[in-house]
Amino acid sequence: MEEKQQVSPVSAGLRARCPRCGEGRLFKGFLDLKPRCEACGLDYDFADAGDGPAVFIMMIAGFIIVGLALWVEFTWQPPYWVHAVLWVPLILILPLGLLRPLKGWLVAQQYRHSAREGRLHDVVETADNAGRDEDAK
Numbered sequence: 001m002e003e004k005q006q007v008s009p010v011s012a013g014l015r016a017r018c019p020r021c022g023e024g025r026l027f028k029g030f031l032d033l034k035p036r037c038e039a040c041g042l043d044y045d046f047a048d049a050g051d052g053p054a055v056f057i058m059m060i061a062g063f064i065i066v067g068l069a070l071w072v073e074f075t076w077q078p079p080y081w082v083h084a085v086l087w088v089p090l091i092l093i094l095p096l097g098l099l100r101p102l103k104g105w106l107v108a109q110q111y112r113h114s115a116r117e118g119r120l121h122d123v124v125e126t127a128d129n130a131g132r133d134e135d136a137k
């Protein structure tokens with residue numbers, strides 16, 4: 001029996017640790033997941049955050065950077081090179097800095113809520129094939 005909900009998804013995500021034990025590392029590269037947790041053996045096959053982190057980052061970083069750029073422009077009206085010097089590095093640094101924590105957080109949320117792809121078999125089984133043998137697993 002698995003112990004769930006011992007580790008906060010936010011904590012696991014920010015520290016890039018296993019969503020079950022909070023000890024093993026989640027990533028083997030910058031964004032590639034390890035096959036399983038080195039501490040508790042949790043198989044990370046369930047984890048597929050897909051484009052989720054990118055969507056959150058586009059919204060969060062876009063909101064922050066565009067907001068700051070507008071504020072700077074309307075407050076000081078600096079020359080355009082000042083905008084380039086300010087925002088080009090931030091456009092690179094902020095999303096890259098957010099990628100790992102957000103992916104870790106989404107993987108931890110997937111683990112906590114047992115999220116996975118929808119399966120047509122489950123729908124068919126509950127609709128009119130209840131009681132039949134289960135061959136999809």
Ligand SMILES: [Zn+2]
Nearest residue numbers: 018021037040
């Ligand atoms: Zn673990």
